[in-house]
Amino acid sequence: MTVVTSLLPIDVTLGVIAYWLLLAFAGLLLQNTRTLTRVIFPAGAGGALVLAAAALSSLGGPVNVAVLPLGLPDLPFHLRMDSLSAFFMLLLGAASIGISLYSAGYFRDYAGNKLGLLCFEYHIFLASMALVFLADDAYLFMVAWEAMALSSYFLVTTNHNIPDTRRAGFIYLLIAHVGAIAILMSFGVMQGGHGDYTFATMRSAHLTEFWASVTFLLALFGFGAKAGIVPLHVWLPEAHPAAPSPISAMMSGIMLKTAIYGILRVTFDLIDVQLWWWGVLALTLGLITALFGVIFAAVQTDMKRLLAYSSIENIGIILVGIGLAITFHVFHKDAVAALALTATLYHALNHAFMKGLLFLGTGSVLHATGERKLGKLGGLIHPMPKLALLVLVGALAIAGLPPLNGFVSEWLMLQAFLLSPGLPHSYLNMLIPIAAAALVLASALAGYVMVKFYGVIFLGQPREGKFEDAHDIGIWERLGLGWLALGCILLGIFPVFVILLIDPVTQLMVGHTLGNSAAQTGWLWLTPLEPGRASYSPLILFLIIIVGVIFTMLAVKKFYHGRLRHGPAWDCGFPEQTARMQDTAEGFGQPIRQIFEPFFGVTRIVPTPFDKHPHYRGESRDRIWDYAYLPIASITEKLSALIGRLQHGRIHIYLLYSFLTLLALLAFVR
């Protein structure tokens, strides 16, 4: 018993990490599909469960620290588990339970050796993410961070014989590495000349406003590259579709949050000063990212790309919350800052569940139909009703509809906007409502996107060919998806408990909590500040809707004769309906593309009236490629061409180089 009590959460976490590494190597050695799927992945899920429990127990608890005798001689691995780490650890554990369970079913027909490798990378990936949250010195952080990037890179390139996958992997790791370099530089600035790279030193270091801003910008760049903040998002829509679906779920649901964690850690914990314009910058970037992401999501024709863009949108929303929190915190409106931060963290948690659920759903669709193009899918609700139901939950949740979880965090975010007290800057006061409007626009568009996503995949009829051999999901998939769907519902219906979980974090970050005000009218009512100003009771709402539905049904059943005939679709009396007459994804996105034309570089191939086989193609590409990335590439190209001329091939020239160097140096030291 004493053993159990003396076991600190951090020890448990380390245990889980070690356990995951063990599983990784086991997977590498076993290489037997049955064992891997039936044993290793569920075992990994068990580890995740323990991790989540440990994190839960340490939320609000004392800070544990540990030092491992690894790493550099002068800089051993420092570990630290405070509420922020614990919260994200909880996110990691809770979401990865579902994903691991699902993987147990999903990978069942992978070849053994391939799967062994994948299992290895998968668990390394999990462990490294956990380490990122634990790291308390720059070296360990960088090691964990890059290990995460590396393992996920290899996971992305699992199907590397497809050229697009290779390209995706390249872009992904390149941007990740550039980001890592920026992060390293920000650490370098933060240690403020002590030459000591533990986070403790950074906390104690006092930076001037200029250097603090430099740090913040570097960190924003570095972590933004991982989070997919516009214009650093380009890897996301490439990498997520390329990866196997559970991996996409993991990356989008969890890995992006490590970047959020990093931003929060640096901004609120490691730097000792904040400036209001940081908040405005984050807010603006967040809004741009959110709108950009959702608009592009609306025109996608590949279901996983669509989800990837929607992830960009959600990251944008989260960033908006961070921006608000910073701004309010700077002006000492800590109550509202806490509200914004709560919304942020809440949304991060929600997104882990929702997006995990949806990506896994696409995985099952892909598995059943072998089709990723929305233009060919349709009507899957008939062959796979269970999947359809579970995915519907996710879709409604991410569309931000009550009473599910996506709505709660957006509600809190909007409250933060609305209850923003007068800030000293009039510009800010003007900016905030506009920002709110943009945010609302984005979340409304998310509804559009989700209707497109769900409707085109599951409803209607298959647009090309029938999916007779499409089978519904197996038990493991059901478990995984069910867990995540349940999370979406519970997080939506019992917000007060979640907020009580988040409180220690906000306490740590901005020194204020919602808990006492949120819970003052009981756990049933969510009242962020005071009951008079705003209140929301998702449970009651949920119950009323249920009651309303049941009541109506009963009434109809009572008074209606209930005669029912089946017939062909009427469709306004149009003859010979075919499935191809439905809107494709392309068509569904057309209005959005028309409205936001300038955002895209649209290329259309329109048939002439005389085409024998009329053929319409329209594709909209990301302008940022042309404006940001290609120029950089070409500049590097030119530079290296310039320098390449030096290697001229003539030995005389080489001798001349040495000669001149010699003379120059002689003249110099003389």
Add this chain to the structure above:
Amino acid sequence: MEILWILAIPLIGGLLLALFGYHRFAPELNSVMSFGTFLASAFLTVRVITDGPMTALNEQFFVDSFNVFLVALTAFVAFTTSLFSRPYMRIEQHHGKLSINMLRLYHSMYQLFTFTMLLALLTNNLGIMWVAMEAATLTTVLLVSLYRTPASLEAAWKYFILCGVGIAQALFGTILVYFAAEKVLGAGGTALLWTHLDVVKTQLEPTVLSLAFVFLLVGYGTKVGLAPLHNWLPDAHAEGPTPVSAVLSGLLLNVALYAVVRSKVLVDGALGSHLAGNLMMGFGLLSVVMAAFFLSRQKDVKRMFAYSSIEHMGLMTFAFGMGGPVATFAGMLHMTVHSLTKSAIFFAVGHATQQTGTQLMEHIRGLIKTSPTIGWGLAIGTLAILGMPPFGVFASEFMIITTAMHSYPWTTPFLLTALGVAFAAIFGRMQSMVFGETTEQPLPHPPALVPVFVHLGLVLLLGLYIPPYLADWYRQAAALIG
């Protein structure tokens, strides 16, 4: 005593192989000899760690913790390379690229090359060090031109002339040092002995030494491959047989850098200024940046990794130039991990090129399809050399860069940009070689990939955990260099 063994074994080996090099068992003999050298060096290392620096043969040889670690490293990599070269050379012969006599030449020269490097490391006499360096060039020149192809001849010629001229400058520098030293130590034997010079370095004439350092830096720097004196390096690496490329960039460059560092110590002592350090930092930075941009336009795989060697040597030079315990520590750690990783990469590359029959990267595809070990070896090695955690290269680069941020902040943007560009260049090409559809034939002899993974394992270990005694060892060395 061990010192003699270390030097004798490869010398004898060279002669033996010169006689029996055409025999079937020549490769095995080669490996055995290298193993013997390695054992001897291991014993020596133990000795030095236990009872400190020592000299031998009336001070003609000496070891301290700085050069002993290089000796151990050299002997080790030479041994593993010999293991690798055994199947590699057999395959080359099988492909009809090499005749028996060439093999004989190769094996004997391999041993002599090891000998010269160890001599350069162990000798106490700057003059002998110079002689050994020159000899190292001479022994490798014929190896570079082993295939007798026009390209290899051209490469060898450039190698010979450029390094010869460079080394001549080094001799001039040595003469100047002697010139300054004999004022203090008197003419005759002792005036070139490092141990004595080290004692009296503060009394040496500054102006002479600053001139001397310029000559030494240009001279040995040419062999280190510092830009803009590096031009022989990519050609020699690309055209010589792969084991030679491995030892060249894994070992020879280190030895040359060792020479530079030794002379830096003297000059710092004499000048009492940071002149030498600044010069080295300048060269280092220039090499890193230029190499990075060269990298992004390579087509030949060995050439590309040769440029990456230039980049890393630049990084080390920069580190030693910065000086101070941390940077020097990092520099030596980087020496270690770089030689291990780079030689491992060359092993993998060698077999890859044999399988695909070309060194052009656009024709190498999908290595991990047919021979996963080679493919993964190349992939992991490349990522390691690119400074990806958790490999040791990252550890040393982390220390170097953080020190630079601390004491020379203005250099960090250049370093990091260069690292980024290098990453983009190498990684993109590595990916296209390792992944994708394949174009390979199986090899006639089983490839030796144990060395690859041994090296990479060590590098991984060094990234995650540096054993205390190793750390102390480095620290002592760093203290010596200052």
Add this chain to the structure above:
Amino acid sequence: MNISGIFLQLFQNTLVVLIAPLLVGWVNQCRAWLQNRTGPGILRPYLNLFKLFQKDAVLAHNASPLFRFHPYILFACMWLAASLVPVIATDLPLSPSVDVIVLVGIFALARVFISLAAMDIGTSFGTLGARREMLVGFLAEPALLMVFFTAAAISHSTSLSTIVETLAHKQFVLHPSLAFAAIAFIMVLLAENARIPVDNPSTHLELTMIHEAMILEYSARHLALIEWASALKLLAFSTIGIALFLPWGIAEAGNWGAIPLALVALFLKLVAAGAGLALLETVSAKMRIFRVPEFMGTAFLLAVLGLLVHFLHGS
């Protein structure tokens, strides 16, 4: 939250369900009069619903459970929405559980469901309707929310009761921001309730129809529920408008004496609103579907402008 409160809540729930078709009937009647027709009579909608409930339901072959289940959800949502608006009195027991943002959320939920149901059969018209509906919706929703925000910013609260109490029972202040909001709100109302100029409830012309296109496949009881739901929606919007822009007369919490008066006031307001709506519909012409985004965009901008004006005045 006492027993009488619960009673009042139940009363309002039943009331809205019952009078919703009446409002529709009244609007249609007014339109008929304005177009010099003798209209179908105010009670026509009740008869329609009755008729539909008599018919046999016809279900397309590949209708999924979602398709059959949807009308009930729609009905429940709209009923909830309508009964949560403080129509006759503020501070009903349920009102704290839902504020304006949630109200918008509920409308969004209903919209998403109806669009999904429309896509379910997989006919050309269904998907077309769903697309147009979402197109209208994603612009109408923010506009509506902005309108609410303006009111909320005035009364520093997002709960409807508080808003009404602040606007109706605190000292009388003219809020210029509310003027913008009101215009925006009316535009949103037209769009949301499938009214001219955005949509035309009484046409089946594929170029123009939105709402009708979505419910083409429904019949009998399902259709009846949907019709009833849209009637409820119209009522809900009208009452929301009333609560926001002419809240005077709505009874305060626990003030029983004011209830009858409130009922009368409500009746009069609804009559006026219906007439006004009919007038608007008659004088304006149906616009092309591609113009709709501009229309909604204008509404959105107006609403934001209102909010800005509010912050500008700092009131």
Add this chain to the structure above:
Amino acid sequence: MENFSGQLINLFAALLLLIAFGMLSQRRVLSLINLFALQGLVLSVSTMVVAYTSHQNHLYYSAALTLVLKVLILPWILHRLIRKLNVKWDVETLINIPTTMLVGIALVVFAFNLAAPISLMAGTITKSSLGIAMASVLLSFLMMITRSKAVPQVIGFLAMENGLFFAATSATYGMPMVVELGIALDVLVGMFILGIFFFQIRETFDSLDLKHMEKLKED
């Protein structure tokens, strides 16, 4: 006696420099080789003088070594090579001779004032020799740069070695014997390897013109 020999050495030094210029300006390979032999001769004689005056006996050995190696063996090897490869062409230079001369003079000036402070403190009887040695090293370097064929380049290389050797003997009464021997060995081996090279290059490119060897480059 002291300063006489000093003057003598300075004379030799001047001769050395003269020969270096001569090589720089020389067009024909054969005479280049002869000049190289002459330079070796001057070198060994001056070494003997230094040995004689400074009573450094080991310098006699190195003088003898120089005589054997640089006056007899190397020129002999070179002659044989040339006969074998029959390359008795005129050496065309990359930069025309007068320009080269001007650059050379500039180099000499540079070298002298570089060496000036050192020469001042040189305790040896030969003050200016260090500067001259440096100058001849730089000149031979220049020669290597300007010559477009393999053989002259090598001769330049060897001439550089001579300059170094002169620096060693005159400025510092010679390096320790073991080093001298090592250096000599290196030079000898290097020469042999070069010989091998010439043949290989010849049979591969059937010419010793370096312009065939510009394939390896960044393009």
